[in-house]
Amino acid sequence: MAEESVAAEQLRLFIERIERLEEEKKGISDDIKDVYAEAKSNGYDVKTMRKIVALRRQEAHARQEADALLETYRTALGLH
Amino acid sequence: MAEESVAAEQLRLFIERIERLEEEKKGISDDIKDVYAEAKSNGYDVKTMRKIVALRRQEAHARQEADALLETYRTALGLH
Amino acid sequence: MAEESVAAEQLRLFIERIERLEEEKKGISDDIKDVYAEAKSNGYDVKTMRKIVALRRQEAHARQEADALLETYRTALGLH
Amino acid sequence: MAEESVAAEQLRLFIERIERLEEEKKGISDDIKDVYAEAKSNGYDVKTMRKIVALRRQEAHARQEADALLETYRTALGLH
Numbered sequence: 053m054a055e056e057s058v059a060a061e062q063l064r065l066f067i068e069r070i071e072r073l074e075e076e077k078k079g080i081s082d083d084i085k086d087v088y089a090e091a092k093s094n095g096y097d098v099k100t101m102r103k104i105v106a107l108r109r110q111e112a113h114a115r116q117e118a119d120a121l122l123e124t125y126r127t128a129l130g131l132h
Numbered sequence: 133m134a135e136e137s138v139a140a141e142q143l144r145l146f147i148e149r150i151e152r153l154e155e156e157k158k159g160i161s162d163d164i165k166d167v168y169a170e171a172k173s174n175g176y177d178v179k180t181m182r183k184i185v186a187l188r189r190q191e192a193h194a195r196q197e198a199d200a201l202l203e204t205y206r207t208a209l210g211l212h
Numbered sequence: 213m214a215e216e217s218v219a220a221e222q223l224r225l226f227i228e229r230i231e232r233l234e235e236e237k238k239g240i241s242d243d244i245k246d247v248y249a250e251a252k253s254n255g256y257d258v259k260t261m262r263k264i265v266a267l268r269r270q271e272a273h274a275r276q277e278a279d280a281l282l283e284t285y286r287t288a289l290g291l292h
Numbered sequence: 293m294a295e296e297s298v299a300a301e302q303l304r305l306f307i308e309r310i311e312r313l314e315e316e317k318k319g320i321s322d323d324i325k326d327v328y329a330e331a332k333s334n335g336y337d338v339k340t341m342r343k344i345v346a347l348r349r350q351e352a353h354a355r356q357e358a359d360a361l362l363e364t365y366r367t368a369l370g371l372h
């Protein structure tokens with residue numbers, strides 16, 4: 053029974069650590085939304101900004117390769 | 133009690149209809165994966181194909197506007 | 213150049229097969245939504261129905277084990 | 293032209309703020325994974341822990357209502 057109490061207490065501590073981290077994560081997600089909203093109110097387009105963030109995550113080399121390939125496929129399908 | 137049986141039976145019928153549809157949906161998702169796999173084995177790039185599918189969903193006008201905006205932002209950030 | 217035309221045509225065929233399948237998939241997703249909507253209008257709770265669909269996907273044995281474990285954790289945390 | 297430089301600079305600042313926040317968010321997501329991994333290595337079941345975290349987010353009243361409804365549906369379908 054003492055062992056079970058220990059286990060329950062340990063479980064509670066793990067759960068509470070996760071809850072604190074989830075709360076922090078939620079706060080940062082809200083901050084990100086706020087920056088996008090601020091940019092939008094300054095006239096920037098949010099969807100294009102998200103694409104920029106994704107493109108900047110890639111190495112220049114990978115980005116150029118992906119660009120070239122997409123261009124080839126779009127030309128093949130007359131998609132401009 | 134008879135009423136409860138009717139409700140249980142009706143619930144079961146709804147659930148079974150959903151399950152059949154979910155199964156069909158799963159089958160089609162698998163078919164889509166198969167086509168991508170076949171394209172890949174023919175030398176096509178799956179990631180670029182997914183972009184093409186998304187681009188073709190857009191109206192030409194919206195696609196051109198999005199392209200132009202992204203190009204402007206990339207130039208502003210020296211991202212090529 | 214003839215080779216390129218062939219490749220473009222083959223790419224188009226792959227893309228069109230995917231688009232047809234995506235359309236079918238969208239149709240079935242809409243059907244699923246319709247069944248849930250019909251069930252809701254008959255007084256059933258959609259969220260609980262989704263849980264039932266998930267539970268029925270599991271083998272009886274796995275379901276009972278998951279139930280028992282959740283019960284143990286809920287008791288340990290006084291969560292009822 | 294000076295105006296364009298200002299706009300480009302402002303856009304860059306928004307993008308960099310978002311990138312810093314995304315990095316922080318990624319760090320916290322990794323921390324959460326680490327806590328689950330630590331709990332797992334102490335013998336706890338991660339899937340059940342996730343259910344506990346979700347249940348604790350709900351008000352006691354909502355949780356009890358959802359529990360009762362699920363129990364009713366499971367009984368109706370003989371799903372135990």
